[in-house]
Amino acid sequence: MPKGEDQAERLARLAREAHERAAAHDLAADGGEASDAHHHPAEAATDAEARERELRAHLRLLEEEERLLRLAEAAQRGEYGICADCGQEIPAARLEIVPDAERCVSCQEAASGGRRR
Ligand SMILES: [Zn+2]
Numbered sequence: 558m559p560k561g562e563d564q565a566e567r568l569a570r571l572a573r574e575a576h577e578r579a580a581a582h583d584l585a586a587d588g589g590e591a592s593d594a595h596h597h598p599a600e601a602a603t604d605a606e607a608r609e610r611e612l613r614a615h616l617r618l619l620e621e622e623e624r625l626l627r628l629a630e631a632a633q634r635g636e637y638g639i640c641a642d643c644g645q646e647i648p649a650a651r652l653e654i655v656p657d658a659e660r661c662v663s664c665q666e667a668a669s670g671g672r673r674r
Contacts, residue, residue: 564652565632571656572625579618582611624657640664 631637638647642664651658660668 564637565629568625568629568632568637568656572622572629575618575622575625579615579622582615582618621657628657642668 628637638649638652639645640647640661641659643661645661647658647661651662658665
């Protein structure tokens with residue numbers, strides 16, 4: 558039983574870390590050097606791209622947080638580490654490396670078309 562608790566705690570901690578990293582993305586940081594106006598269209602494009610990258614990274618972290626919170630709840634119910642496809646236990650070593658794994662290795666490979674990237 559304490560095993561599930563530990564997993565829930567670990568996942569909750571990872572979720573908090575993702576949240577903090579997301580919060581560290583200062584999405585309102587576009588005002589900073591605005592007074593330093595030498596604004597080429599090319600630079601504006603670069604700014605927009607950088608901001609979009611930031612935003613995407615931010616959203617990814619929020620998604621990660623959400624997934625980890627879901628898994629923390631699953632762990633409290635003792636349902637964490639069960640493959641979503643075949644229902645087998647996902648090896649602890651895999652969960653160690655990929656805490657938000659939802660499938661065992663073979664199902665994950667099958668799900669991604671057998672290709673690894
Ligand atoms: Zn599986």
